Every structure is written in structure tokens, then in C-alpha cells.
Amino acid sequence: MSAIFRRELQSYFKGPLGYIYLAIIFFFGGMYLQYQVGSVQTNEISTIFSNMFSIVLFTTPLLTMRLMSEDNRQKTDQALLTAPVSLGGIIWGKFLAAFMLFFIGICSTFVYFIVLSAMSSPDWTMFAGNFVGMLLLGAALIAIGLFLSAMTESQMIAAISAFAVMFLVMMLDSIAAILPTQLSFLSAAIAALSFMTPYNDFTSGILDASNIVYFISVAVVFNYFAIRVLEKKRWS
Amino acid sequence: MIEIKNLTKRYGDKTAVDNVSFTVNDGEILGFLGPNGAGKSTTMNILTGYLSATEGQCIIGGHDILEEPTEAKKKIGYLPEHPPLYMDMTVDEYLSFMYDLKKVKVRASKKAHISAICDLVRITEVRGRVIKHLSKGYKQRVGIAQALLGNPEVLILDEPTVGLDPKQIIEIRTLIENLSQNHTVILSSHILSEIQAVCDRVIVISRGKIVADDTEENLSNRLSKDFRYEIRVEGPRKEVQQLLETMPQMKEVLFNGEKEKGVFEFQVEAKGNIDIRREMIKRINERGWMILGLRSSAMTLEDIFLQLTNDTYADEKAPVEPETEAAEAELGVEESVEEVFSAMEEAAVEESVPVDASAEDNKEEES
Known part of the structure; x- marks a missing residue:
């Protein structure tokens, strides 16, 4: 697993992908910080995190599109599947590599916190809560993207399907809101799947165990699905 | 070392491998011969745990590939049909990754082990280069190097010489022969001469079934x-x-044509197991004509297949007569020369004295 983790992480920086990803995260993060400090003139770091929600949502496919699909296309999955590594080891190794890059990206918020601390005294517990929320959100989204990547040989299809799912994730709350009253049971169910509501809890300073469990279980379930996809390929 | 029992693999309605059973002993080089799509790669993929069999069992060094995959896989070095190379890595990075991935444990240090293998397959000069920029022959050899990492007890090589030039092919064959001293090797190919050159034992597979399992000579x-x-x-x-x-x-x-001015080639076939060469030469000499060439007609892979898949091929062994052995001995001498030719053309052209190029070409077109 560690070999796969290291290789995947290195390969982000073999091409432009890793740099582009980090550039996007840093750019938008910095922009929101600038807006926060320059225009709104507060030391409220939560707003940066809540604004980053959609940025994280739409950059995650960049991280995950290549993870398994490229192995499927280049037949390097043969090397992985015939090596003494479990299927879980393969998937979790890849997942952690993407998660690591994501982590490096959002570590920029530490810099924002330091900048804000230099000028005022922001609440660090608030920052910590936000940061944890962001990590969990990222883990859940990466697992979804990895699962989609495992199902195809094409990076393109992996990326586009991941974008579609990310868009759906973003729209969940709106969909729940516009459903007619006869379908209220459905709207409750859809709202329960929302990523935005639990994430907004984090950004507003609520550390709710159920939210933590929700994101972690999404990550675990989709990684498990990805493992099943590998398993299925053997039997088909 | 390797035990395969009643292996069957179905893809929907299509049966790719049909009730295949065989065992491979320690230190044996087993050749897997068959045309494209016969089920060679599928069998190898099942053996290495890449695919799962619909039915049957694969035991590698006492470990079932399904029940104890990690233990079984540690014993295997596998070169699939397409070498599984990460194109964006350098050779060194790739081998180092595969070393870690396979959890290799050797006495020598990692660096020394990888260097030794690079020397063995002669890729030392390209170790710093990115794999996607290498030629096909080098890629193939990186694939072989990857399979050799950790000195696995079992080597499974799926068409290892594809894409190599004649010199490299001979190098790789020699390498495989040397490896068999402390490895068990399964080698697949659709090139008969390759199997003949290297293997102790040959399994011929056709449409997913084993049609012959014997030593090369007996076959x-x-x-x-x-x-x-x-x-x-x-x-x-x-x-x-x-x-x-x-x-x-x-x-x-059969008249084959005028090969040189005034020189005619015929293809002759005797009835049953009779060697007619002496009689032929005697008769022709009596008439004062000159014989400028005489050779056994090539037994091409296709011929073998036609024969093996034909109903006339029964399991009983044909009596081996002294003449046959004489003929075989003669073929043996010519084999080494031909090896280079057949390798160059990657065709299943067998024993022949090197004649003019046009004859070689004709033959290839026929086969």
C-alpha cells in the first residue's frame, strides 16, 4: 500500500496535474482571504472555508480522474493485481495519495490563519473545526471520484462523471427545496444526503459527531465499492 | 511447484479455458504453445491471480491463488502480454516501485539487487530514461526485469520475446535457460522455434483445451x-x-518451381513411415542428374495445429523408427542456423538450410 501511495503522489508531480490542482486551490483560497481582509475587513476564517466548498467540489475530479482509469488503460493494473497486495491495499493506497495532495492544498489555510493572527486574534478552535470539516469533505469526495475512476479506462469519462456527481452533490439541497409538497418524504431523504448542510455545520462552529460519521462513512463506502469494482473485473 | 486442476474460465457463453489440468515440477521450463486466442494468456492470468477461474484450482508452491493470494503471489514473477509499465516513470523509479510493491526480500540491498537485474537483462544504459521514450525492445526487457525482481520461484512469461530483435531474442532465450536452474518457468509463445529452443516440455493449447502435453522431442x-x-x-x-x-x-x-536456371524444386511426400531419401538419391544419381539440395519439409506451427486439432490425431504414440531419429539429428544441426532466421521473421518457419531469399519468402507466405 505504501508503495502505491508514494508512486501515485509522485506521479501527480510528473505532469502538470498536481501543480494545476494546487494552483487552483491556492488561487481561490488567496482570493477569498483577500476579499475577507480587504473588503469585508473581518478576521472570520469560516467564510473562506464555506466559500471553498464549491472549489473543492469542482477540483476533486482533477485528483481522482486518473487514479484507476489510467491503470486500467495502460494495463498496469495487472502489475498491481498480481503483486502481493490486497485489493484494499491498492484502493486505499490510491485514495491516500489523492487525499495527501488535497491535504497539501488545504494546508494553505494555515498560512491564512497566520496572516489573520498577525493582524488580529482569530479563534483557533473555529479554525480547527473548519479544517476538520474540510478534510472530511475532501475524503468523501475523493472516494466518490476514485470509485468512478475504477469503473472506466478513460480519464475523460472518469472526470466528466465525477463532475456530474459533484454538481449533483452541490444541487442536492436545492433539489430537496424545490420538490412539490406531495413528495416531501423524498425531499427529506434527499436533504439527508446533503453534503452542504453538514459541511456548513462545521463552518459555523458546530462539531457534530453525526456529521463526522456521515463523511467518513461516505468515504469508506465508496472505497469499498471501488474494491468491489476491482474484484468484479476478475470474475467477469 | 505449480498445480492446476480442472481450470475453466467462461466469459458469458464463451469458454476461454476448458477444463485444463497440468502440473509443473521444480526447475522445469514449460512451453505454452497455441495460436492467438487459444487461451494461453487467460490461463496465465488465472495462474497469477489477475483473473479468477470460473471453476478449478491453481496451487503455486503449496498456496492456493484464491485462498492465500498474498503468499502465492510472492512466489511469482509475471510478465503479462503487455508489460505493465508506468510510462511516466524512469526505469529506475519503476523498478524501485515494483520492488516495494512486491515486498521483495533479498539478501543484497535494494540498489544492488536492481542493478544486478538491470545488468542481466541489459537495460543498465537506459535506467535513467523515462519509460515512454524507450523502444519496444527495451520496454519488453524492463517488463522482464520487473518479473525477475526478488528472484521469484516461479516465472510466468507471456510471449517474452515479442518486439525484440534476433540478437535480443537469443539473449533472452539464453537468459531464460539460465534462470531455469533455480526457477520454474512457464513460457508462452505462438512461435514454435522459440518453444523448441528453450522448453523441456510443451503444452499445446487450442480453443481452451490441452491438445498435447509432452516433451518437445516426443511431440x-x-x-x-x-x-x-x-x-x-x-x-x-x-x-x-x-x-x-x-x-x-x-x-x-509437387513441383515448386524453377529456383535457379535449370534447377527445379519438388516437394515429395512418402507413404507412411518410410525414409525415401536414399532411394531417391540413388535413382537420380543413376540418371546422371545433380541433387543440389534436400531437406525435410518444414513442420510449421500451423501444420502441427492442423494435425493436433484434427480428429486423426489420437493419443496413441506412433512408433519411432530409426530413420526418424536420423532425420531429427539432421534437423538439429540445421536448427541453430535457422533459429536466427525464424527469429528475424517471427514466423513459424522451421529447420532449413539457408537458401535464397525468395524461397524463404515463398515459404512464409504459405504458412
Whole structure:
């Protein structure tokens, strides 16, 4: 697993992908910080995190599109599947590599916190809560993207399907809101799947165990699905 | 070392591997021979745990590939049909990754082990280069290097010499032969000469079924029941043909064409297990004509297949007569020269004295 983790992480920086990803995260993060400090003139770091929600949502496919699909296309999955590594080891190794890059990206918020601390005294517990929320959100989204990547040989299809799912994730709350009253049971169910509501809890300073469990279980379930996809390929 | 029992793999309605059973002993080089799509790669993929069998069992060094995959896989070095290379890595990075991935444990340090293998397959000079920029031959050799990492007890090589030039092919064959001293090797190919050159034992597989499992010599002996020769005679064409046709043991005489000025080639086939060469030469000499060439007609892979998949091929062994052995011995001498030729053309052209190029070409077109 560690070999796969290291290789995947290195390969982000073999091409432009890793740099582009980090550039996007840093750019938008910095922009929101600038807006926060320059225009709104507060030391409220939560707003940066809540604004980053959609940025994280739409950059995650960049991280995950290549993870398994490229192995499927280049037949390097043969090397992985015939090596003494479990299927879980393969998937979790890849997942952690993407998660690591994501982590490096959002570590920029530490810099924002330091900048804000230099000028005022922001609440660090608030920052910590936000940061944890962001990590969990990222883990859940990466697992979804990895699962989609495992199902195809094409990076393109992996990326586009991941974008579609990310868009759906973003729209969940709106969909729940516009459903007619006869379908209220459905709207409750859809709202329960929302990523935005639990994430907004984090950004507003609520550390709710159920939210933590929700994101972690999404990550675990989709990684498990990805493992099943590998398993299925053997039997088909 | 390797035990395969009643292996069956179905893709929907299509049966790719049909109830295949065999065992491979320690230190044996087993050749897997078959045309494309016969089920060679599927069998190898099942053996290495890449695919799962629909039915049956694979045991590698006492470990079932399904029940103890990690233990079984540690014993295997596998070169699939397409070498599983990460194109964006350098050779060194890739081998280092595969070393870690395979959890290799060797006495030498990681660096020394990888260097030794690079020397062995001669990729030392490209170690710093990115794999996607390498030629096909080098990629193939990186694939072989990857399979050798950790000195696995079992080597499974799926068409290891594809894409290599004749010199490299001979190098790789020698390498495989050397490896067999402390490895068990399964090697697949659709090139007969390759299997003949390297393997102790041959399994011929066709449409997912084993049609023959024997040593290479026995297989050739069993198959060359018919005695076919190509003979070149300098003399009047019609009379020569007539003479050959009137020989009592002759089954068939075919005219191959005028190969040089005044020199005609015929393909002759004797009835049953009779060596007619002496008789032929005697008769032709009596007439004062000159024989400029005589050789056994090639037993191409296709011929073998036609024969093996034909109903006439029963399991009983044809009696091996002294003449057969003589013929075989003769073939053996010519084999080494031919090896280079057949390798160059990647065709299943067998034993022959190097003749002019056009004859070689004709033959390839036929096969």
C-alpha cells in the first residue's frame, strides 16, 4: 500500500496535474482571504472555508480522474493485481495519495490563519473545526471520484462523471427545496444526503459527531465499492 | 511447484479455458504453445491471480491463488502480454516501485539487487530514461526485469520475446535457460522455434483445451509421421518429376518451381513411415542428374495445429523408427542456423538450410 501511495503522489508531480490542482486551490483560497481582509475587513476564517466548498467540489475530479482509469488503460493494473497486495491495499493506497495532495492544498489555510493572527486574534478552535470539516469533505469526495475512476479506462469519462456527481452533490439541497409538497418524504431523504448542510455545520462552529460519521462513512463506502469494482473485473 | 486442476474460465457463453489440468515440477521450463486466442494468456492470468477461474484450482508452491493470494503471489514473477509499465516513470523509479510493491526480500540491498537485474537483462544504459521514450525492445526487457525482481520461484512469461530483435531474442532465450536452474518457468509463445529452443516440455493449447502435453522431442516425433522433403535437382524437369512419381513408396510429388536456371524444386511426400531419401538419391544419381539440395519439409506451427486439432490425431504414440531419429539429428544441426532466421521473421518457419531469399519468402507466405 505504501508503495502505491508514494508512486501515485509522485506521479501527480510528473505532469502538470498536481501543480494545476494546487494552483487552483491556492488561487481561490488567496482570493477569498483577500476579499475577507480587504473588503469585508473581518478576521472570520469560516467564510473562506464555506466559500471553498464549491472549489473543492469542482477540483476533486482533477485528483481522482486518473487514479484507476489510467491503470486500467495502460494495463498496469495487472502489475498491481498480481503483486502481493490486497485489493484494499491498492484502493486505499490510491485514495491516500489523492487525499495527501488535497491535504497539501488545504494546508494553505494555515498560512491564512497566520496572516489573520498577525493582524488580529482569530479563534483557533473555529479554525480547527473548519479544517476538520474540510478534510472530511475532501475524503468523501475523493472516494466518490476514485470509485468512478475504477469503473472506466478513460480519464475523460472518469472526470466528466465525477463532475456530474459533484454538481449533483452541490444541487442536492436545492433539489430537496424545490420538490412539490406531495413528495416531501423524498425531499427529506434527499436533504439527508446533503453534503452542504453538514459541511456548513462545521463552518459555523458546530462539531457534530453525526456529521463526522456521515463523511467518513461516505468515504469508506465508496472505497469499498471501488474494491468491489476491482474484484468484479476478475470474475467477469 | 505449480498445480492446476480442472481450470475453466467462461466469459458469458464463451469458454476461454476448458477444463485444463497440468502440473509443473521444480526447475522445469514449460512451453505454452497455441495460436492467438487459444487461451494461453487467460490461463496465465488465472495462474497469477489477475483473473479468477470460473471453476478449478491453481496451487503455486503449496498456496492456493484464491485462498492465500498474498503468499502465492510472492512466489511469482509475471510478465503479462503487455508489460505493465508506468510510462511516466524512469526505469529506475519503476523498478524501485515494483520492488516495494512486491515486498521483495533479498539478501543484497535494494540498489544492488536492481542493478544486478538491470545488468542481466541489459537495460543498465537506459535506467535513467523515462519509460515512454524507450523502444519496444527495451520496454519488453524492463517488463522482464520487473518479473525477475526478488528472484521469484516461479516465472510466468507471456510471449517474452515479442518486439525484440534476433540478437535480443537469443539473449533472452539464453537468459531464460539460465534462470531455469533455480526457477520454474512457464513460457508462452505462438512461435514454435522459440518453444523448441528453450522448453523441456510443451503444452499445446487450442480453443481452451490441452491438445498435447509432452516433451518437445516426443511431440515432433509423433507429429512427423509423414516424411516430406524438398528436393532440388538439376536436370530435365519432366523426366525428373516422372522418375520421382514412379518410385514405389512415393505418395505425392509437387513441383515448386524453377529456383535457379535449370534447377527445379519438388516437394515429395512418402507413404507412411518410410525414409525415401536414399532411394531417391540413388535413382537420380543413376540418371546422371545433380541433387543440389534436400531437406525435410518444414513442420510449421500451423501444420502441427492442423494435425493436433484434427480428429486423426489420437493419443496413441506412433512408433519411432530409426530413420526418424536420423532425420531429427539432421534437423538439429540445421536448427541453430535457422533459429536466427525464424527469429528475424517471427514466423513459424522451421529447420532449413539457408537458401535464397525468395524461397524463404515463398515459404512464409504459405504458412
